[in-house]
Amino acid sequence: MILDGKTYSFPTIEGTEHEKAIDIAKLRDQTGYVTLDPGYKNTGATKSAITFLDGEEGILRYRGYPIEQLAEQSSFLEVAYLLIYGSLPTQSELDAFSNRVTKHTLVHEDIRKIFSGFPSSTHPMAILSSITCALTGFYPESINPNQTAEQIDLTIVRLLAKMPTIAAWTYKNSIGHPLSYPRNDLDYCANFLYMMFGYPTEKYEVNPVVVRALNKLLILHADHEQNCSTSTVRLVGSSNASLYGSVSAGINALWGPLHGGANQEVIEMLEAIERDGGDTSKFIAKAKDKEDPFRLMGFGHRVYKNFDPRAKIIKKAADEVLQELGVTNSPLLKIAKELEEAALTDQYFVDRKLYPNVDFYSGIIYKALGIPSEMFTVLFALGRLPGWIAQWKEMRENKEPIGRPRQIYVGEQVRDYVGI
Numbered sequence: 106m107i108l109d110g111k112t113y114s115f116p117t118i119e120g121t122e123h124e125k126a127i128d129i130a131k132l133r134d135q136t137g138y139v140t141l142d143p144g145y146k147n148t149g150a151t152k153s154a155i156t157f158l159d160g161e162e163g164i165l166r167y168r169g170y171p172i173e174q175l176a177e178q179s180s181f182l183e184v185a186y187l188l189i190y191g192s193l194p195t196q197s198e199l200d201a202f203s204n205r206v207t208k209h210t211l212v213h214e215d216i217r218k219i220f221s222g223f224p225s226s227t228h229p230m231a232i233l234s235s236i237t238c239a240l241t242g243f244y245p246e247s248i249n250p251n252q253t254a255e256q257i258d259l260t261i262v263r264l265l266a267k268m269p270t271i272a273a274w275t276y277k278n279s280i281g282h283p284l285s286y287p288r289n290d291l292d293y294c295a296n297f298l299y300m301m302f303g304y305p306t307e308k309y310e311v312n313p314v315v316v317r318a319l320n321k322l323l324i325l326h327a328d329h330e331q332n333c334s335t336s337t338v339r340l341v342g343s344s345n346a347s348l349y350g351s352v353s354a355g356i357n358a359l360w361g362p363l364h365g366g367a368n369q370e371v372i373e374m375l376e377a378i379e380r381d382g383g384d385t386s387k388f389i390a391k392a393k394d395k396e397d398p399f400r401l402m403g404f405g406h407r408v409y410k411n412f413d414p415r416a417k418i419i420k421k422a423a424d425e426v427l428q429e430l431g432v433t434n435s436p437l438l439k440i441a442k443e444l445e446e447a448a449l450t451d452q453y454f455v456d457r458k459l460y461p462n463v464d465f466y467s468g469i470i471y472k473a474l475g476i477p478s479e480m481f482t483v484l485f486a487l488g489r490l491p492g493w494i495a496q497w498k499e500m501r502e503n504k505e506p507i508g509r510p511r512q513i514y515v516g517e518q519v520r521d522y523v524g525i
């Protein structure tokens with residue numbers, strides 16, 4: 106290939122999506138050029154060795170491991186280790202990692218004071234991003250861009266450890282309840298559920314089926330290559346901003362209804378259909394209306410032209426959990442099943458490849474677990490955390506240059522100011 110008069114030993118761009126992606130990354134490295142992106146669609150584009158996604162085939166792998174296998178066989182902490190450190194831990198590595206995380210679950214007492222300053226009406230995502238950034242005040246070494254590898258690792262472990270505590274406290278704050286301290290005899294997910302629903306004065310029984318379902322949900326959300334929040338974390342981190350500041354920015358990106366906020370919108374849509382009398386055929390017809398289409402939330406995905414592999418797993422998990430919890434005749438579930446049936450069989454949806462996506466099912470499970478809809482995105486953030494950390498760490502280790510999205514100027518050319 107010849108560029109600017111120079112010849113590059115660059116293979117022709119052909120082969121699988123994965124091979125093409127690697128070729129494009131090689132071209133970028135050799136030439137310093139970026140791919141023209143007129144729609145500003147990929148301004149956070151980068152190379153990465155963490156998550157592979159093929160939207161045509163509906164394939165998702167973390168560090169080469171199929172998501173289906175990880176969701177069935179691993180714990181969330183094991184997957185966090187895989188994403189952050191690159192390989193699955195041995196049992197002793199996992200034990201050591203888990204012990205380190207457990208040691209750091211408490212947050213500084215002064216963080217309680219910050220919590221008490223938020224009105225109970227504050228959206229939990231606003232609190233989550235604020236407190237995550239505020240951690241820099243309690244661990245000032247985290248803002249040092251020249252941290253050693255050990256210091257970076259401690260910064261990472263602290264964040265992983267404290268996030269469930271902070272996340273559960275955002276909920277407690279919203280209902281005006283006292284905050285529960287972590288219980289370090291419980292594992293990562295069980296401890297989070299305890300801090301959400303257990304009370305210091307009561308013996309709280311953690312249901313293992315619920316814990317397993319939560320592990321699975323968090324694993325399925327743990328990374329999804331360069332989506333809006335992840336590329337935000339990388340972009341912010343590329344200026345050498347701290348991990349806590351970068352993840353805080355990612356939390357804000359995730360909050361939006363087009364990204365992580367979508368599962369909250371799904372439940373709100375199901376509730377609106379229920380309030381309207383529950384006739385799904387009416388809403389399916391409205392969704393096909395050319396003039397003023399009703400937007401069915403939780404259907405279709407920018408990259409998947411096939412079933413989102415995560416949605417398939419969550420759909421199965423939703424059936425199992427709801428059965429375990431005895432939630433079989435919920436009106437919301439009935440509405441959801443009817444919409445799902447339409448999406449999978451109605452030619453209109455089939456032609457447009459509008460499969461139910463990950464957000465469609467996750468909200469249904471969260472609802473059955475008693476998690477209020479305002480907390481859904483917080484759960485997404487808890488799941489996505491290891492992915493954000495891994496992407497931030499990879500970007501730093503690769504010494505990526507500061508991100509600076511290219512723009513194509515489309516405004517006026519020179520104009521003479523002649524006064525008002």
Ligand code: MLT
Pocket residue numbers: 326328329331332333364406407463
């Ligand atoms: C995600 O998991 O981040 C969402 O599916 C959005 C995306 O990948 O763009």
